[in-house]
Amino acid sequence: MAEAEAGQARNDTRAQIVARAAELFALWGYAGASISDIAAAVGVSKPALYHHFAGKDELYTEIVVTVLSGMLDNARSSLRRIKDPAERLRVFMRAHADYFESNQHAYVAAQLGFRGLGGKQEKRDRALKCRDAYEQLLRDLLQDAHESGALRIDDVAVAGRLVLSSLNWMARWYHPDGKLRARDFADQYATMLLDGFRPRPSG
Amino acid sequence: MAEAEAGQARNDTRAQIVARAAELFALWGYAGASISDIAAAVGVSKPALYHHFAGKDELYTEIVVTVLSGMLDNARSSLRRIKDPAERLRVFMRAHADYFESNQHAYVAAQLGFRGLGGKQEKRDRALKCRDAYEQLLRDLLQDAHESGALRIDDVAVAGRLVLSSLNWMARWYHPDGKLRARDFADQYATMLLDGFRPRPSG
Structure with a gap:
C-alpha cells in the first residue's frame, strides 16, 4: 500500500512536470x-526533476507522445459508432478541435515541432508512430469515403493535409474567450470542405 | 556620390542583418x-548591429513588416489582371505559396508570432496594418465572388481563415526538394476548396 502510494506520488510529480x-x-x-x-x-x-527526465x-x-497518443485515442473512440462517410470526417474534425481546446498548452507545445525530440529512441519512435497512425486514420477515412462514392477525393494525402492544416492552425488564432468553441469552427470548416465554395445546383 | 554609396552600404548591411x-x-x-x-x-x-536596430x-x-508588406504587394500585383472570381482565389493562393517558397526563412520567422514585436510603435502599427490589409484583400475577394454568384461563401471571415490556414501550415511540412512546388499544392488546395469533397452531379 505504501509502495503504491509512493508510486502514485511519483506519477503525480511526473504528470505535473509534463503539464x-x-x-x-x-x-x-x-x-x-x-x-x-x-x-x-x-x-x-x-x-x-532530473530524477524523472534525463533532460x-x-x-x-514525453509531451509530444502524450498529445499525439491522446489525439489518436480520442479520434478512434469518437469515430467508433459513426458509419456515414461525410459524417466521419466531421466527427474526426470535431474530436481534433475538442482535444485542442481541452489541452491547449500541451497541444501548442507539441506543435513547436519535432526538433526538440530527444531521450530514449523507444520514446521518439513512439511519437513518430502516433503521428503516422493519426494521419493514416484520417487518410483511411477519406479513402473509404472515396471508395464508397460518398465523397470524391482523388488525392487523400493532399486532402488529409488540407484538413489537418485547418485544425492545426487554430492554435495560432483561437481565443477560448470568444463566443464560438473550437469545435464550432471545425464544424464550419467541415461544411466548407465537404460542399466547396462553388454553388451546388441543388442548394 | 560618395554619400550615396555610403547610404547604399548602410542599406546592404541592414538587409543582410534582416536576412x-x-x-x-x-x-x-x-x-x-x-x-x-x-x-x-x-x-x-x-x-x-545596434547601430541599425535598437534590439x-x-x-x-522589421522581418515581420518585410514579409507582410512583400506578401501584400505580391498578391495585389498577381491579381491585377484577373477578373474571374474563382480564378482570383486560385491566383491569390498561388501568389502566397510563391512568396513562401522564395522567402522561406523570413516567412517562417514572421510566423513565430507577434510576441516578439517591439521597437518603434510606428513600425509595430505598420506590421499589424499589413496583416489586416492582407486578410482584408482575401475577404474582399471572397465577398465579391459571393455577391457575383460565382461562389457561395456565407462567412467570408471563416472561409478566409480556412484558406490562410492551408497556406500558412505549409511552412511546417513543405520540403523544397520534393517533386512539387509550393504553388502546386496551393493549386490542389484551391481545387478542393472550390469544388468540395462531395461529388458534383456534373462531374
Missing part, C-alpha cells in the same frame, strides 16, 4: 524555457 | 537566437 513544462514551452518556445524554469514552476529542485529533450518528447 | 536574423529565428526560434549570434552570422560587431524585438518587427 508545467508544456505551459512554459507554449508560452516561451522550446529554447525560451530552461530546466530551471520548469523545476521552479513545479516547485521541485533541479535534481528532483529537456526527453521531457519534450 | 541572417530571419534565418536564425527560423532555425532556433525567437528566444533561441541572440543578438550576438546574429551579429556573428553577419560578420559585424554587436555595436555595429532584437525591433529587428524581429
